[in-house]
Amino acid sequence: MGAEIEAMTSDSEAGELWQRAVEGDREAFTRLTEPLLGRLREAATHELEHFVAVGELPEDATTAEEVVGEVLLRAWRQRHRKPADFRLEPWLLSILYRVIDALVHEHRRKTELAEALAGQHPEAPPLEDDDEFWEWFQPEDLPIAEPLLPQAPPSPEEIAAKLGARPRLLSTASRRALWLHQRHRLAVREIGAVLKKPAAEVRELVETAAERIRRSEEPGAP
Template sequence: MSMHVVLEGFDDRSLRSKVELYWQEKAHRIERFLKGYPSDVYELRLTIHASHKGEHNWWYEARGVVRLPTGTLVAHREGEDPIALIDQIVDNLVRQIKRHRELVRKDYLYKRKSRAKRDLVAAEPLLAQDKSRGRQRDFFRLLRPLLNFLADHARRELRILEIEGVIHPREVSVADLLDEVLNRAWRQYPKRPDRLPLYVWLTQLLHDVIEDWVRQEPRPHVSLQTRVLEGVQDLPVHEIQVGEDEWWAALLGYSETLTLEDLVPGCDPTLRWDELEPSEQREQILQLVRRLPRPQRQALLLSAVEDLDLAEIAMLQGRPEEEVRQDIDHARRQLRQWLEERQQIEPATRDDGSLESNVSSSKFGELG
């Protein structure tokens, strides 16, 4: 990281030293929210101009700048106390960094998912041709790399089942699930409903695989992958393709990130939440999400994270759109209530400043 402090007009050396030391101390808070960016690609700069205000008073103008590969953030404050100005600058920059990272992440994920959908649409005629002509190996070679769009969703579902104690840790892997989806896609392709887009149908197959695996008693402690056509396991691994304006987002690991903003838009995380490591935040989110009834949980994740619209979720779950919409709304309000109770987000307020009432947990039954 390149960090600079420019103090103009500071005649008092002791004050200059105090301001420099305080900035170095507070800058660590900003660095915390820049984890993921290589330290040599971002710059942090503080500039404070001191000037006389009257015969004995001083006036200070402070500007903080964070330059990132994905954008430049600026905060400006003025006042009579340079230490207080640093606090204000840091608070403002931290808020901006959090918003900026979220916007970059969402933009990257949207582009990645849109590209995955386009790739599947382009592959449909060839998949149909391979199936009709019995070319299983060609079908597998074409579709298997395109199933990467399901990987994050599969990983979250497996982790929730592990938290619930339904499956043992590492009992089944994401690769196992995707390989079984591949097998089922081959067997069931001629019966695929015309009304279901291919990516929705494949998501449905993934849910079916998980449900069938959970229902097996006792479940086999062997990999599902053994049932994949021999010779397909050695297919080359395809890297996720990103554009020139997206590679920093990919570098930051956004493809595996689940955030509060995804599930509770507009929430304001507290310092207690911000102090958690990203891995701890994801785990706590999943701990809460798994308490929701399964249809509501799946509807919320499919909408908020997988970018499916209400009509697609309704088709996938076989229920009315309005019911899906109500479930997503109820799930978000319940998550907000739990997070507020844990003091991990600030209480929601109405326009008049009063606190909003939360949804009753009775709507969700006994959730534990």
Template sequence: MTAVAVQDLGPAVDETWRKVLAGDKDGYRHLVEPHLPELMAAAARELRYRRAVGDLRPADLSADELVGETLARGWRDRARKPASLDVRPWLLGLEFKVLESIVRSERRARRLAGVSLDAPVEDPAEAADATDEAFWEWYQPDDVTLWEDILPAEDVRAEDLSDERTYRLTQEERQALVLSVEHRLSVVEIASVMNLPPERTVRLIDEAGRQLGSA
């Protein structure tokens, strides 16, 4: 499909999304189905990472379950999708958020399983961190013209992102780099997905690329 054809789809997608916001589940399925292969591949990759670093056990979550939870959350939170963010980066970002929420829940469950009945009750604020409203927010830069065409980490290739090489990065660095290199999202899209200012997003990707380059 040519770039012109993709642009021509804009009004049709906008109209479909307006119907989705009004409750059209068939329209939602129509919009998300083209992105399912990428969501499944991303889910499998991120689950390998989370298991390798000890955040999840093999039986805790499957790729199918993660994608299913992402789509369910997307439908429930469809009104919160930024108007400036297309469906594809929105779904990819949502998948990272859903996975992080599940990881946090698993951590709390493990802590509680090892706590004595005589121990103090867990802090409610900490227990609710995975469902905190701020966690599900999407950053919207004021001046996207300064950032929308920037694709950082151009010296890093997708094949450089072997799981083992990225495990020593911080979680934020790794996510920003994966979204940039593997999924080719722009700075504006990554900033929105990660709820970070574009300046910080660029620094995360540059630092991650520098570390991989020095390996």
């Protein structure tokens, strides 16, 4: 559906608006990002609910609205780094995951620092810096449409329900890969660019995650 949202603005007009945004036109930036705000809030809510459920964020850590606000601030500052042919939605989602991961990392760092002072655990290593992160967004990583999940895949609602009942059912990478594929309808290479994973690994993550969701209610399911 992300492609349909961006199709509300013609490709040529979107390209012109983005060029104006890159040159410093905030109104053009807003026109392009505003149709995606609902989907960004939904993605932020999904991430926050998961990390609260598994105990990696406190309930009052932040809100989806605050996460989206930070995403837009970072996107504006880093707009020169978006490849011209990379769609806006996956690019913004990649920034959203950076924001969420930074929150989780900071909470973990504070917790482990307190434990380290008590002689229990070493402090968590720092996240990679922005320069290292954006090295993944190169022309060879641009999206290539690729069919996936020939079987009937779980719906976003089913995914959310199963993970709500069993939040540790999937790893973070598997959960995000399946969510990006099913809810945001990203192509394999787009998901790979967002998650910094090669296409073959993305395919395996999505297929395995979908299978675990399908089998999660079977007797004796892991």
